[in-house]
Amino acid sequence: MKKASKVFYITFALVILTVAFGVIAPEAFESATGNIRNFINTAFGWYYLLIMAILMIFVVIIIVSPYGKIRLGKDSDRPEFSTFTWISMLFSAGMGIGLVFYGASEPLSHFAVQPATAVPGTDEAFKESLQRTFYHWGIHVWTMYGMVALSLAFFQFRKGQPALISSTLKPIFGDKMNGPLGTLVDVLAVFATVFGVATSLGFGAAQINGGLAYLFGAPQTYWVQMAIIGVVTILFIISAWSGLNKGIKYLSNTNMVLAVVLLVMVLILGPTLLILNMFTENFGEYIQNLISTSFKSAPLDAENRSWLDGWTIFYWAWWISWAPFVSMFIARVSKGRTIREFLTGVVLAPTIFGSIWFATFGTTAINFQKSGIDLASFPAEQTLFAMFNEMPLGFIMSIVAILLVSTFFITSADSATFVLGMQSTRGSLLPSNQIKILWGIAQSTVAAILLSVGGLTAVQNTIIVAALPFSFVIILMVISLFKALNSEMDMIKNKK
Template sequence: MKKVTKVFYITISLVVIAVLIAALMPVAYEQATNSITSVLSTVFGWYYMLIMTVILFVVGFLIISPYGNIRLGKPNDRPEFARATWVAMLFSAGLGIGLVFYGSYEPLSHYAIQPATADPETEAAFKESMQRTFFHYGFNAWAMYGIVALALAFFQFRKGERGLISSTLKPLFGKKMEGGWGTLIDVIAIFATVFGVASSLGFGAVQINGGLTYLFGLPNNNWSQLIIIAIITVLFIISAWSGLSKGIKYLSNINMVLALVLLLLVVVLGPTLLIFNVFTQSFGAYIQNLIPLSTNTEAFNSGNREWLDAWSIFYWAWWISWSPFVSMFIARVSRGRTIREFLIFVVLLPTVLCAIWFSTFGATAIDIQQKGVVDLTTSAVETTLFTMFNEMPFGFGLSIIAIMLLLTFFISSADSATFVLGMQSTGGSLTPDNSVKIVWGVLQSAIAAILLSAGGLAAIQNTIIIAALPFSLVMVLMVFALLKALKAELKVIESKKKTV
């Protein structure tokens, strides 16, 4: 293969070792990762909550500060993609399968199965369920994507550095990032990316299998999920082969159209007035309680600690493990944007769109649960959405659209990931060789398949949390390096203005 670096071979070796352990000793692997995850959640839970909150404040500062006028590229550079296509690509890479997988289940779970603090199936639980869901998919999460992507885009397009995580740390460590330390940083980033993406592919395969089982009676087991992963792998490799400006671009636009159609149909066919009221009130309450939600570690109520670990801490670890992949992809397609425009569209807009999505699917699921027509809490996670659709007009058609959306999200997420992994393992190349992308594509699908077979979703979730911790430390350093570089860049810009 052309132009691969030693980062490629080191990371491949580490990933293969981890996956072989999971495959050969599945019970021991799950037990070990359970123990490690429990310790990490307990010891570092406060740390995850704190850094996600601090990053949100940093992003807010950059939006309103003079730094917001700096362009991600040379002064005359302009965006490569139209704004609508750009937003579609951001959304498809950043969320995808998670929206469909948890769209109805998470609000329902916080309402009827395991509320954070309220009694199940009460008005208080309804209110809390929406706020907590908005929090998990809101400003904190997208700010984390935004800051990592901003650092990558700034150093790559403004300063001419290679598109690598290690390159963003040069303001702090200089040429050390071109040697062994830089290699270590990039290996950590790729390792976190591989398992973060594999988790999403695992979730997607499970839900597609669940939908096909519910609608057509397809067996719901590992073999079915392996076949689904194999078919999707072939499709996204074909897309990856076609290049960034074709495959991912077209898939992202298809994703947005399908998502919009599904959303509008559920709004119209579901409890329309309730959805509008829930969004308006819940989003306002989320904004009002953003700081308490962001800093809550259950320090004085250990009884709720299990909920916090299972939901908020897991989510932050999941988002962090995805950040190298998603942020590098976002950076790659954002050349020519100003920092202010970039952060507004990467942080603010997706947060609002996610709130609309969860208000729609969450309020519909809870409304059906309240009416007692069917007990949605007895459905498996992967079939909750389809059980909900079964109680609505045009339910079969809604389920078909949802499966199509899962498929396109699955393909676009895997396609984007192969592109980013190719970049990171070829020294930051903007056009990684197709053979490298194919290797990563096959490998990440194999990881998803093996982890599903070894321990199901529990094994995947544990691996995410473990892989996220080392990269979170890198992420903190990236924030300091970016602020230092932006300060120096603004001085250069101001000095040039004075000499004109």
């Protein structure tokens, strides 16, 4: 592997050591990651809330400023992909499995099991459940992805730098980014990516298994989930092998079509008028309360603080751990767009679609719960299928949902293998298939090991641990980006 960089060998070794720890001492592994997670939640919860809120403010500043006119590439460059395909690709890579896994289960949990502040089962809990879900999957997530992706795309296409996280920090550290410091930054990015994607693969395997168990009575066991991971691994390696313009592009478009079909079916066959009203009112309240919710850390409310740790802080850490992968992929497919067009599309399109999705599935599930059908008693991976069982054409929708999870599984994983390949081959836009296959196997192995040593809890613990170091890199990337944008504007003015 002549093209593999030090980043590949160092990170691969760290991944092997982490996996070995999980295999040799699973209880100690779960205990260690759990203790570190608890410490991070306690000591850095405020930090995660602050960094995500500040990134949101920075995105607004850039969109409305003269920076927005700068093109990501040469002034003559134009987008490589159509707007539909572009949105499909970033959406499939950025959220994918999570939408299906949490579509009904998260709002239902906030309503019936443990609301943030309201009394379970009340109308107030109903409204709060949707608003908090919009919050977790909406503007904050995509502004964070947008800022990291913008930095990568700007330096990659406007400045001709390699497609590496370390390249974005050169305005601050200069040539030091070509040495050990740059290697450290890229290792952090790759390590966070591997464990971030492993979490999603774990959720996907669990939900496919849950659907097969609910529909066909298949055993819901670790070994069935391993078989699912094995099959999907082969499929996403084939897709990654075919390249960006074939497998990933076509599967991303397929994802969007399947997602829209399933969404429309639930919207029509569910409580349509209630869904539309709940979306309209609660999306409006979500936007209205965005600032106050963003900074709410509940320092004097132990119960609410526990809720924030389990939901919001976990989500913010999950998204941050996904940032190197998702943002680099978004950057890779966004050449030729202006900064304003780029940020507006990245933030608004997924936020609006995701909110409609959660309003549709969440309202339908909660409506059944209120009618006396206890969907909240099902495990999260089976909630969606239990809901479909109560609806017309439920079996067909369940099959579509399993197909959707499977295709999201493949696109998330093959996008990640593509990006991991880029990051570990000195920023090559066409990483070798050998590198992509090794990373594909590594991701699936990590997901399998984490599921074996503690189920999804071990996966979630590991994600929060992996995300913290990279969050500091994000801060430096934003500072570096503003410094570079100021220089770019000065150059543009001098040309005039």
